[in-house]
Amino acid sequence: LxxxxxxxxxxxxxxxxxxxCSKCKITLISKS
Incomplete structure (x- = not known):
């Protein structure tokens, strides 16, 4: 890719x- x-x-x-899951954005921010 x-x-x-x-x-x-x-x-x-x-x-x-x-x-x-409404936590998607929070999860992405914390992972990045």
Whole structure:
């Protein structure tokens, strides 16, 4: 995967996870 595709994939995964868990953003921030 290219860097762009990795970022896009992560954003899409985040959107999917946000549908299940409102902590998605907090989790991503803490991991980065």
């Amino acid at each position: 290219s860097i762009y595709n990795k970022i896009k994939f992560k954003k899409e995964m985040c959107l999917v996870q946000m549908n299940k």
